[in-house]
Amino acid sequence: MTKPLSAPLEVGFDYTRSLGPTLSRFMTGLRQRRVTGVRGSDGRVHVPPVEYDPVTAEPLTEHVDVASTGVVRSWSWAAEPLEGQPLSTPFAWALIQLDGADTSLLHAVDAGSAEQMRTGARVRARWAAERVGAITDIECFEISDEPGDPSVPGDEVTMITTPVRLHYTHSASPVESAFLRGLIEGRLLGQRCPACGKVYVPPRPACPTDGVPTTDEVELPDRGTVTTFCIVNVPFLGQRIKPPYVAAYVLLDGADIPFQHLVLGCAADEVRMGMRVEAVWKPREEWGPTMQNIDHFRPSGEPDASFDTYSQHL
Amino acid sequence: MAVQLAAVVGTGQTHHAAKRLDVSMAGLCREAVDRAMADAGVDWPDIDAVVVGKAPDLFEGVMMPELFLADALGANGKPLLRVHTAGSVGGSTANVAASLVRSGVHQRVLAVAFEKQSESNAMWALSVPTPFTMPVHAGAGGYFAPHVRSYIRRAGAPEHIGAMVAVKDRRNGSRNPYAHLRQPDITLESVQASAMLWDPIRYDETCPSSDGACAVVISSSATTGQPAWIHATAMRTEPTTFAGRDQVNPQAGQDAAHALWKQAGIRDPLSEVDVAEIYVPFSWFEPMWLENLGFTDVGQGWKLTEAGETEIGGRLPVNPSGGVLSSNPIGASGMLRFAEAAMQVMGRAGDHQVDRARVALGHAYGGGSQFFAMWVVSSEKP
Numbered sequence: 001m002t003k004p005l006s007a008p009l010e011v012g013f014d015y016t017r018s019l020g021p022t023l024s025r026f027m028t029g030l031r032q033r034r035v036t037g038v039r040g041s042d043g044r045v046h047v048p049p050v051e052y053d054p055v056t057a058e059p060l061t062e063h064v065d066v067a068s069t070g071v072v073r074s075w076s077w078a079a080e081p082l083e084g085q086p087l088s089t090p091f092a093w094a095l096i097q098l099d100g101a102d103t104s105l106l107h108a109v110d111a112g113s114a115e116q117m118r119t120g121a122r123v124r125a126r127w128a129a130e131r132v133g134a135i136t137d138i139e140c141f142e143i144s145d146e147p148g149d150p151s152v153p154g155d156e157v158t159m160i161t162t163p164v165r166l167h168y169t170h171s172a173s174p175v176e177s178a179f180l181r182g183l184i185e186g187r188l189l190g191q192r193c194p195a196c197g198k199v200y201v202p203p204r205p206a207c208p209t210d211g212v213p214t215t216d217e218v219e220l221p222d223r224g225t226v227t228t229f230c231i232v233n234v235p236f237l238g239q240r241i242k243p244p245y246v247a248a249y250v251l252l253d254g255a256d257i258p259f260q261h262l263v264l265g266c267a268a269d270e271v272r273m274g275m276r277v278e279a280v281w282k283p284r285e286e287w288g289p290t291m292q293n294i295d296h297f298r299p300s301g302e303p304d305a306s307f308d309t310y311s312q313h314l
Numbered sequence: 315m316a317v318q319l320a321a322v323v324g325t326g327q328t329h330h331a332a333k334r335l336d337v338s339m340a341g342l343c344r345e346a347v348d349r350a351m352a353d354a355g356v357d358w359p360d361i362d363a364v365v366v367g368k369a370p371d372l373f374e375g376v377m378m379p380e381l382f383l384a385d386a387l388g389a390n391g392k393p394l395l396r397v398h399t400a401g402s403v404g405g406s407t408a409n410v411a412a413s414l415v416r417s418g419v420h421q422r423v424l425a426v427a428f429e430k431q432s433e434s435n436a437m438w439a440l441s442v443p444t445p446f447t448m449p450v451h452a453g454a455g456g457y458f459a460p461h462v463r464s465y466i467r468r469a470g471a472p473e474h475i476g477a478m479v480a481v482k483d484r485r486n487g488s489r490n491p492y493a494h495l496r497q498p499d500i501t502l503e504s505v506q507a508s509a510m511l512w513d514p515i516r517y518d519e520t521c522p523s524s525d526g527a528c529a530v531v532i533s534s535s536a537t538t539g540q541p542a543w544i545h546a547t548a549m550r551t552e553p554t555t556f557a558g559r560d561q562v563n564p565q566a567g568q569d570a571a572h573a574l575w576k577q578a579g580i581r582d583p584l585s586e587v588d589v590a591e592i593y594v595p596f597s598w599f600e601p602m603w604l605e606n607l608g609f610t611d612v613g614q615g616w617k618l619t620e621a622g623e624t625e626i627g628g629r630l631p632v633n634p635s636g637g638v639l640s641s642n643p644i645g646a647s648g649m650l651r652f653a654e655a656a657m658q659v660m661g662r663a664g665d666h667q668v669d670r671a672r673v674a675l676g677h678a679y680g681g682g683s684q685f686f687a688m689w690v691v692s693s694e695k696p
Contacts, residue, residue: 007445015375016433041634050385051340057358057388059344159335164375170445180446198557208556228467230459231513232452236437239451244513247452249460256557260450268513273467292447307467312558314464 005180005289008172014163020049024062024158030137031154033127044102066100068125068148073097074102077114086140092117096141108140116143124148133157173205175214180289186281190255192216198256211252222279223306224252227313231268244268250277250297251313255272258313265298274310276302315416321541322656322691323533324354330494330526330641333432340386342527343428350529355538362420363393367407367427369645370400372439373432387426403427404528404648405678405687410548411532412689421534428527429645436523436644455520455596457682459512461561462598466514468562471601471616477505479597480519481637482625487636489665494524495643502597511681519597526643528650542656542691546577554682561683567606570686575608578690583611589631589668590675591651595638600624634666648678652689659693
């Protein structure tokens with residue numbers, strides 16, 4: 001079997017977080033070079049603060065400033081730092097109990113080498129020069145017996161942004177890869193289920209109804225019927241055509257399932273359920289392993305299909 | 315069947331709004347939880363287990379709410395489960411909590427569902443550019459609009475039905491102090507004059523984007539006041555697409571409803587159910603789901619709407635809370651339907667109370683109309 005096609009998939013979004021009173025106090029403190037925890041019902045001071053008591057589940061409101069110096073309680077060496085981590089040179093991930101706190105905070109220690117790290121080591125926060133109200137306002141901790149830096153004024157922080165970036169390699173299934181390779185040649189290759197006889201395009205590795213692998217390749221024509229559609233009048237992020245235009249379900253002749261595609265080449269309000277359409281391909285030199293080789297469908301000029309011919313595909 | 319009885323003994327929800335910037339996710343959940351516990355007259359030691367539901371992960375960039383919300387949900391030292399069924403998740407979460415009590419595993423379970431839509435962009439989350447797949451070019455409502463068109467064609471429904479539903483639900487929402495949109499002055503004409511977004515769906519016929527949460531306490535015995543006894547729960551699923559799939563009247567919804575009515579001993583839903591909270595994010599889904607649920611024959615749902623029978627005071631009031639069209643914190647929207655059904659039979663629905671409501675339906679659907687969750691609650695024990 002030939003190798004399935006694969007391609008990178010990048011997913012990224014800058015999520016925002018409204019902090020509420022407890023976390024707002026913590027983030028505001030960081031901007032001011034101050035670490036603020038919260039006292040729990042059992043008297044323990046939690047750093048970072050928790051919004052609700054781990055024992056009673058009641059909201060916690062007694063904020064307690066602690067030092068920006070403390071003791072390493074445990075650690076692990078990160079020999080090869082990854083994208084987005086606090087330091088680009090080898091460092092220690094450490095659980096640090098700040099002076100005045102009863103719980104430990106996870107952060108990075110810039111120790112130079114693993115030999116310099118030990119449980120029980122005294123550390124102090126290295127503050128970022130530009131602070132925004134985020135845990136990264138502490139760049140890292142460093143091994144030191146010195147006192148922490150004094151706090152400075154800074155504006156209140158009520159929101160933070162937490163970017164998420166995910167990098168995937170997405171692979172098509174073998175059957176989908178065959179379909180995509182067909183598209184490179186301008187062919188539409190479906191698959192027929194050996195049990196129910198339904199023709200799927202794009203094909204599936206297995207029939208969703210019968211659960212059996214599909215085996216028979218079926219080449220389909222590039223014309224069909226609009227089963228149903230909507231007229232898109234609303235602009236949105238990533239849109240490539242100026243509204244209004246028609247996003248339609250097109251049932252290729254010989255297929256048993258419609259797919260969504262564009263219908264252009266006539267006024268949007270002239271498109272109808274049952275309208276016969278044909279593919280308009282992009283110039284051959286632009287073809288790749290994608291359904292976007294078909295730029296859109298346009299009316300073929302044939303008489304409309306009767307409702308009965310597509311009513312089972314709505 | 316059930317080893318022991320189960321009832322909703324308390325419900326709570328947040329004030330829903332486009333942006334609840336005053337609270338964290340934990341704080342948002344607790345607003346609903348604290349109200350539900352107070353309504354039930356119970357405290358943390360009374361709760362045996364917690365079930366949490368939220369919308370798909372990319373919707374707010376939170377993968378494991380059960381992890382970071384355990385403190386806030388009072389779940390330390392208790393079983394904590396997370397449920398995940400797209401937009402129907404709030405309903406599924408309530409059903410899972412109900413099953414934990416009905417099965418005899420626990421005596422009292424807290425169910426919570428939430429969403430902070432303002433922290434992300436649902437439209438972006440729904441359109442991750444998976445390689446080799448054709449972009450739909452249609453945007454958020456574009457998925458459902460073609461199926462609404464199919465319904466209109468198949469049922470021969472007149473064009474104004476969608477607008478009628480929007481007017482009713484928004485006016486109901488104006489009676490609900492927690493609703494996001496409160497529009498007492500909305501009219502058929504104003505809905506019909508609103509922008510056509512995804513023809514045949516108009517702006518005023520679509521749900522808002524909301525921050526909000528909902529919680530219910532489910533108990534094997536009554537606590538304070540009239541409980542909402544759970545008579546039946548049902549959930550069914552089907553794939554997003556397969557050859558011959560009926561996108562207007564999905565089989566999974568029909569099957570869930572059939573199982574639900576049978577379990578509840580209901581032969582004629584339209585006569586025996588006093589009020590229904592149905593998941594209607596686009597107004598045309600009211601008549602579509604009336605048919606799918608078996609309240610009317612296929613093709614007849616719109617006639618019930620057109621006759622005004624789904625208004626408060628009608629034969630089957632639908633969405634007295636204002637429904638999803640008035641508040642849509644997606645992860646919580648299903649549970650809000652379930653909670654409102656309970657509030658109605660508990661007699662705690664305030665200005666949107668339906669007179670003499672004894673039997674109520676809560677309904678949710680999600681994904682591409684492929685996850686269905688529903689329950690029947692009553693003021694009477696099963």
